[in-house]
Amino acid sequence: MQPGADDPWSAPVATGPVRATVTVPGSKSGTNRALVLAAAADGVSRLRGALRSRDTVLMAAALRELGATVTEESGPGADQGDAEIVVTGPVGAARGTATIDCGNAGTVARFTPALATLARGDVRFDGDPRMRDRPLTPLLRALRELGAHIDGDRMPFTVRGTGAVPGGAVTVDASDSSQLVSGLLLAAARFERGATVTHAGHRLPSGPYLDMTVADLRAAGVVVDVDDPTADLLRAGATPAASTRRWRVEPGGPRPLDRVIEPDLNSAAAFVAAAAVTGGEVTITGWPAATEQPGRMLPDLLVAMGCRAELVPDGLRVTGGGRITGIDVDLSDFGEAAPVLTGLAVLADSPSRLRGIAHLRLQETDRLAALAGELGRLGARVTVTDDGLAITPVPLHGARLDPHADHRLAMTYAVVGLAVPGVTVDDIATTGKTVPDFARMWATMLAG
Template sequence: MTESSVHPALWPAPHASGPVDATVTVPGSKSVTNRALVLAALAAEPGWLRRPLRSRDTLLMAQALRAMGVGIEETVSSSSSATGGPDVTGEAWRVIPAGLHGPVTVDVGNAGTVMRFLPPVATLADGPVHFDGDPRSYERPLHGVIDALRTLGARIEDGERGSLPLTVHGAGALEGGPVRIDASASSQFVSALLLSAPRFNQGVEVRHVGSSLPSMPHIRMTVEMLRAVGAQVDEPETGGEPDVWRVSPSALLGRDLTIEPDLSNAQPFLAAALVTGGRVTVRDWPERTTQPGDALRELFTAMGGSCELTPQGLTFKGSGRIHGIDADLGEVGELTPGIAAVAALADSPSTLRGVAHLRLHETDRLAALTKEINELGGDVTETADGLHIRPRPLRGGVFHTYDDHRMATAGAIIGLVVPGVEIENVGTTAKTLPDFPDMWTGMLGAGA
C-alpha cells in the first residue's frame, strides 16, 4: 500500500526560487476569538466581534455555544473606529446572550480552548451538556478543569478518566470559591476557570500549586479580556500573590471588539523571509498585545533577521543567513514547531527549552518534530523539556502532520528551501488558518 493511499493527499510544498517579497493579511487570532465568544455569551447584553477568525476551532466554539442557547449572528458590517481611525469593515458576529440549557452534545474536535473553556460554562446551563471530540481529544488532559469544577460544586461524569468524553450536569449556577489546581500541563486550565468565574456565585480564587506554568501570555490575555468587559481580576502581575488569580462575581458588559490578527499564524510568513533572505510585511500588527506570537520579533531577529513596526504592520527582513538559537520557549510554546523548522536550516545548533508540555498538544509535538525533521536528513534529539537541533543538509520527502496545524506549517517552511518536501494532510491547517495553502502560494507569487 502506498503512502498516499494511507494518508490524505500529499501537498508538494512550494519551493522558493529566490528571496520572498510579499505583504500578507493574517486572519484574526484564534485565542482572542474563542475567549471573546465565551465572554460575549456570558455577558448581560449583546456584543459584537469584528474580524473574527473563521476556522475549525472557532466554528466549533460558536456551534457549541449556539447549541446551549446563545444567539450568534454572522454578518458583514462596518463601524466607525472609536479612536477616529478608519472604519472597521468585514465579517462580524453579533453575540446575543441567553439562558444556557441542556440536554445537548458538544463536539470539541481537537480544540483545546473548546474542550477546556466550555465545561465551566456548562455548569451554568440548565441541564446536562455532553462533551465529545476527535480521538486525539481523549488523550489530552482535562483533569485540572474537571477536578477544579467538582471542588467548586459541579457534578461531572467522566468515568474517572480526567479526560473526554464527559458530561457536565448543569444546575443553572455554580457556587465557586477557592480552588487549588496543578496547571503545569496547560495554562488553559487557569483561563477556563477565570473566563466563567464572574458568573459563579462567589467568583473564584484559582491557586496554581504545580511546577512552572507554561504559556503565561495566554493567561495575561484572559485577564485583560476579562477586565475589558467589566470583570474585577486580581493577579500576580498587579501585586497579588504568586500563582493566584481572583475574580469577583459581577455582570459582564457586551462590547464591540475588533479581533487582532493571529500573530502565531504569522510565523510561517515571517519565517519565509528569514529562510529565503527576503522580506515579508504582515499587515495590522498591533503595537501592544498579549499574544505569544509577538515574541517572534525578538526570536527571529536573534536568528538572523531584522524587523520594523510601522502603522501598516510589521516588516521582517532576512539577512541571507540563519543562526541557531538557545531559547526558553516556555511562555510561547506554540511557536516551537516553526522555530524548530528554521533552526534545522541554520548555520549553528539550537536548543529549545521549557516546552515539555508540548507532548500533550494536538500531537506530541516534540516527538513529531524529531521524527519528521530527522527523516528529511536532520539531526534532532529530544531533551527532557525540549529539542536540540544540529543543522544537517536536508532532502525531500514526506512530512507528516499528525492532524496538527503547526506541523503542517513547519513542513512548509522547510519546503521553501528544500526541494521535494511533500506535506501530508495540509488541510489540517484549517484548524486555525483555513486558507493557508492559497496564502502560501500567493506569497511566493508576489515575489515572482
C-alpha cells in the first residue's frame, strides 16, 4: 500500500545496478479515449488491460452520469491497476441534473462536454481547484458554434444537453492543449452533420495524442480526413508564422469494439530511467512494436542520454551506459517525458536544454516552475526559460520535495532519489493518477 498524502515517502537509494522486468498498467490516454468512444457507440464494448486509476475512475463515473452503463471487472493485473471494463452506449438521459467531477483530469474535463451535449438534461461540470485554471474555454466556445447550449466558459459550467448537436465547421486555437481538439473529434461522428475542426494558432503541443485520437476513431469505423498545411510547409523548407491543421469527421458511428489497451509508455519512463541512473537493465513488458503513443520516442531519448535501448521478445529493454549525458531536445510532441528527463539531466555529466514545453505551465501544476523550485531544494540548477528548462548539473543533497499533486513530478523525485540519499516525497500517493501502488512497484523493481 502506498503512503498517504500526509506521510512523506523516503525515496530508496539504489545499492547497485537495477536489473528488473516491469509490467506497467494500461495507458491512461488510451483507456479514457476508448471509454468515450464506447459510450458514444450504440452497443456493448469490452476494454481489456484498461487502466484503473483516479482519472479513469472519474471518466467511468462521468459516463454513467450521462446514461451509459460502465461495469468494471477485475483483470489479471488488478493489483497493478489493470481492469476489464464493459461499456454499453450510447449516452442518453442525464440523471436529473447530472454532476460530473473532473478532478484534475484533463481528459475528463475536455472529452466529456461534447458527449454531454448529446445527453438529455443539464450536466454540471466541476473539479479540483487547479482545473479552474487549466485551458478549457476554446473547447466550450467551439461547442457553442456547433450548436450546443452551454452556460459558462470555465469551471464550473453547465451543458444544457438536448440529445442532438447540428455540427458543422469550427475553428479553435488549441495551442495550449491538443485535448481541446480531441474532445471535439471524439464526439463529432454523433453530430448531425459531423464536424470540420480547424486549429489555427501556435504550434499544437503533443501532436501524437491527436494521432491517437484519429487512429481510435478510424478503428471504430468513423471516417476522418486530416489536412496538415503546416507540415507541408515545413517539408518544403518554409517557416510558417502560425500553425494550421484540419480534421473532417463524417457523421455516423462509432461502432462498439472489443479492444486491448496498450501499456502506458509515459508511465514506463520512470522505470527505464532507473536503468540509466544505476547503470542497470530494465525491461518493460508488452512494449508495442508500433504505436501512436508519444512514448514511442522514449527509447531514442534515452539513447541520446547514454543508454542502450532495444526491442526484445518480452518488450523494451533499456540498459544504462554507466553515465548520463546531457541532452538538447525539442519535446513539443512529448512533453510528458520532460519531468523524468529533467530528473536524469540533474544527474548528468553535461548541461541539458529541454525546449518546446511552455504548455507544461498549464498541466496538473506549473510543471516548469515546480521542477525548478523543488529540484532546487536538492541544490540542482534548473532554470525556467521561455519555452522550457535549462539544467546545469551540480552536486546534490537530500531534501523533502512536494510533487504539487502531480504524478509525473512524484515519479521524477523517485528517479533522482536513486542516486541522492535523503530525498523524501510528500504525497507519493498522487502517482495513483496513472500508476496505482507506484511505491510498491518501485520497491519490487529495486529488489529485482
